Amino acid sequence: MEGLKKDVIRHVVSSLGSDYASKSAYNYYNALALAVRDRLIDNWIKTQRSYYDEKAKRVYYLSLEYLPGKSLMNNLHCLGIYETARKAMSDLGFSLEDLAEQEWDAGLGNGGLGRLASCFLDSMATLGIPGYGYGIRYDYGIFHQVIEDGKQVEQADNWMRVGNPWAYERGQHLFPVRFFGEVKNWTDEYGRLRHTWTAGDTVLAMPCDMLVPGWDNHHVINMRLWSARSDVEFDLDFFNTGNYLGAVEEKIFDEKISKVLYPSDQIEEGRELRLKQQYFFVTATIQDILRRFRKKHQDMTELPQSVAIQLNDTHPAIAIAELMRILLDEDLLDWEVAWDICVSTFAYTNHTILPEALETWPVSLLERMLPRHMQIIYEINARFLREVERVARSEDCGQLCHRDLDHLKQRVSLIQERPIKSVRMAHLAIIGSHSVNGVAALHTELLKARVFDDFQRLYPQKINNKTNGVTPRRWLWSANQPLSRLIASHIGTGFVRNLDELTQLEPLAADPAFREAWRAAKLENKQRLQAYIKRKLMRELHTEHLFDVHIKRIHEYKRQVLNLLHVVTAYNRLRHGQAADFTPRTVFFGGKAAPSYFMAKRIIHAINAVAATVNADSRVNDKLQVVYLPNYCVSQAERVIPATELSEQISTAGMEASGTGNMKFALNGALTIGTWDGATIEMAQAIGPELLFIFGMREDELVSLRQHGYNPMLYYHGDEELREALDMLRSDAFSPGQHGLFAPLVDNLLHGGDRFFVLADYRQYLGAQQDVGRLYLDQEEWTRRSILNAARMGFFSSDRAISQYAREIWDVAPMAGLQNGKGA
Ligand code: GLS
Structure with a gap:
């Protein structure tokens, strides 16, 4: 000391x-x-x-987003x-x-996808896997959210202003990044056509390294984030011509590339700067990977034995064209050899089936910004479509029918013609990778059966599942010391490294003294949250209330509106004196909306309006309170999750690819109210569905409801409480003087087709909430279930997920001496 x-x-x-x-x-x-x-x-x-x-085989995790949050406590615990x-x-x-x-939180991501990347780095470090995270060091991370008059206001997240004591900036190792320019053709000594790209603009990529320690094992891996630097100061001519200010302007322009994170989760932006970010980060990363590889190897065909590259969604998928370009134009390999190297090196993770998230880039933009890459993409496509034709015409084409060949080719082509001619990045990622994985069992099944069904028929081995996981270091040990200490006092600390050991808690669920201690830990966390809310929001929480929490990005498919309709209905019942047996609860909401996502922002406004009305109504507010937690982020999650008793996971079935918040809550002893969706399904299977509150229509039921014609008005007319709640929202009951403020929300449900089936699930949700309230009155039974929930969460460790990736996709082994605890 x-x-x-x-x-x-x-x-x-x-x-x-x-x-x-x-x-x-x-x-x-x-x-x-x-x-x-x-x-x-x-x-x-x-x-x-x-x-x-x-000469270890290395894993490179390429992600446009990371959400490390704060590092101090986690690093102290790891050490x-x-x-x-x-x-x-x-x-x-x-x-x-x-x-x-x-x-300051390092908020270099939007939500689950970025946080998953950070959990995965933690697990690679802990398991002793030779891994590297690569990404962008944005000067401005995800915006800081404040709530003003009930509305979201975005403020810049200038997290670098006070410096970052964790990072090493390596200004001496700069990599050139080129854009625009033109492609020249030439013929090599064997008469083969070759290409050279001479770029118009050059920017430099500077590495900033953040160290990611494993748990108590001396293994520290690297997260390398690139920051854009202008090459102008190296271009002395520019200054010498006397155009000093012009040069400085150009410098500022260049450095814009890594300025800001695009703040939308699962909504494709399609902006030129975003493509620049993607290529900037990808080319710097590939150069760095090959530099390291070439230190020990001359033969590029050995690359897949030494290097595995995981693409975190399609955001870095241009890497496939970039590696091809280097192998063809710089190493002068033949196409077939280069392509084999690429496919064997890359693997792609899909994180969503929402159509609005599937990335496409206009051909015209690619042709201008990355002309050689566009040529390569065309060539990949031409060869791929020939292969499709061959397979389709072959005897064993199974369900492929060559009469349909033209349609099939249109569907799988890398190029879509409408609305504008664009490159489908998911198709590039699938074709250019040897593995395509979904992030939960249902999600992977939907990829195979719906979104990528043609590819599933063409490559039946390629699509596989890797259910997500979360790191127990941050999400249990570090975030929840009261509970961790209690667990450790009974089963030791092995669970931090091997989460399956939590099953040893199962018999303790029957022990009244242990249950009491378990409740005491929860209460301590609730009191801590109470103190925090008092300090930050000047609100007094009732710790005897059930803490019911819905925190995640605001998105229609996540159905914060369904929760809000429950709150309004509970409010009405209390007002009308119809809820004598109501279990007192505080409902917490938190989450950011993409700044351009009108409906999501209106949802935030509606939640705050309902909260203001309910909290100000002395007839009900000792029994029902609503809290909006501004600026939901990693460090806030670390405070709120340990204090949560009820976890809201109520997305429309089939739409939440996995979810990872669902896992963090259950691991901390919250019970889940949820739909049969994403990884919540697998949680229910591992824990026992009777220990969660599962409700609502399943994915196949929704498909058939849609096919038979879903009419939300039927629900509206058929359900008095639902009608009352919707009518109140549409009128000015929660927005005095601003009639119609929330009408767009209601109209979307009633007349806009209710794409996310809020009304279809409303009644069942209410029933499940009633079960929750009833069970909470029996604290012994509630606690028993809470213990069993946590005890059965071993599978949802990111260590398990990463072990599967390592074995089944990357073919890498942990470093010797690091598998079972301390390293050398
Ligand atoms: C997401 C999904 O929406 C989540 O369900 C998933 O848990 C997460 C990590 O796999 O990825 N996809 C996405 O674009 N943002 C997400 O959070």
Whole structure:
């Protein structure tokens, strides 16, 4: 401890240039972070060296998004120095919790997809898998959300303003990134046509490394994020011509590339700058991968034995064309050889079946920005369509029927003709990869049967499932110390590394003393949340209420509106004196809406309007409260999830690819009210469906309802409570003086076809909520179920998910000596 204290003081003085006697929390946080980073860097160097010495096969995880959140506490726990740090900082006059608050969340992602990437890096580090995360170091992460007059207002997330003590910026290792320009043809000595791309513009990519430690194993992996730097200062001519200001303007223009994260989750933006971001990050990453590979290899055909590249959604899919370009134009390989290398190296994860999320890029844009890549894509397509034709005409074409060949070719082509001629990035990713995986069993089945059914017939082995998982280090051990300590006192700490060990809790569910201790841990977390809400929102929570939580991005398919209709109905019953047996509850909502997503923003407004009415009504507010948590982010989730008793997972069946919040809640002992969707299905199967509150129509039932003609008006007319709730929303009951404010929401349900079947599931949802309320009154039974829920969550560790990727997709093994605990 004395050593850590000394290091902290030394950093306050020599790294931060401050007086250690002026006790600034900001300085002491930064100094502590630097002292922790010092303890990581040796292991990071040793880890990297061991990969090199052992010629380990490396895994590269390419993702446009990461959501690491805060690093301090997690890193202290991983290093096993949390207690030491707590005491050291207390000796220096600080509470560690307060210091940790100084850190800004690294919010370089929108939601589940980015957070999954961060959980996966944590698991690679813990399992000893030679992995690297690659992404973009956005200057501005996901916007900071404030709620003003009930509405979302976006503020810039200038997270870099105060520096980032965790990152190493490596300004000496810059990689060129080229755009535009033209392609020249030439003929090689064997008479083959060759191509050279001479680019118009060049930007530089600078690596910023963030260290990701494993759990208690000395293994530290790298998350390398690229930041755009202009090449203008290297272009002395430019300055010498006297156009100084022009040069500076160009510099600013270039550096725009990594300025800001696109703040939309599952809505494709189609903007030129976004494509630039994708290519910028992909080419820098591929150059870096090949640089490392070429240190030990000359023969490019060995690449798939040494390198596995996982594409996190289609966002980095242009990597396939980029690797082809390098192999063809720089290494001068033949097409077939290059293509085999590509397909064997890449694998693609699909994260959604929502059509509005499937990326396409206009051919005209690609032709201009990346002319050589567009040529390559055309060639991939031509060869692929010939192959389709061959398979379709072959004897064993199964269900493929060559009479339908033209239609089949149109459906699977990389190019879509309408509404404008564009490249389908998902098709490029499928064709250019040896593995395509979905992220939960149902999602993968839907990929095979609906979205990519033609590809499933063409490549029956390619599509596979890897159900998502979450890291128990952050989402149980670090976020929920009261519960973790209780668990550890009964079954030891092995569960942090091997989550299956939680099953040892099962017999304890029958022990009244253990149940009481379990409830005490939950209460402690609820009180902590209560104190936080008081500080931040100046609201007093009732900790004896059931804490019912719906936090995630705001999206119509996630059906926050269904929850809101339940709240309004509960409000009406209480007002009308029809709810004598109502179990008091506080309903929490939280989540960001894409700034351009009108309906999602209106939903936030409606939630806040209902909250204001309900909370101000003294007839009901001792029994029902509604809280909107502004600026939902990773660190807020870490506070809220441990305090949650009821987890809302109520998406339209078939639409939530997996969900990962659902896993975090159950792991922390919340019971789930949910639909038969995403990974919630597998959770119900692992836990026992009777221990969750499952309701609503299933995916196949919705398909048939849609086919037979779904008429939401029937539900409206047939259900008095539903009608009352909708009429109130449409009138100005919650928006005095602003008649019709929420009419678009209601009209969308009644006259817009209710695409997400809110009305169809309303009555069943109400029934399930009633079951919840009733069970909560029996605290012994509630707690028993809560314990069993957590005990059966072992499968949903990201360690299990990553082990499956490693074995079944990447063909990589953990580094020797790291599989079972500590490394050398
Ligand atoms: C998402 C899905 O919507 C989630 O269901 C899934 O859990 C997550 C990680 O696989 O990916 N897809 C997406 O574009 N954003 C997501 O959160």
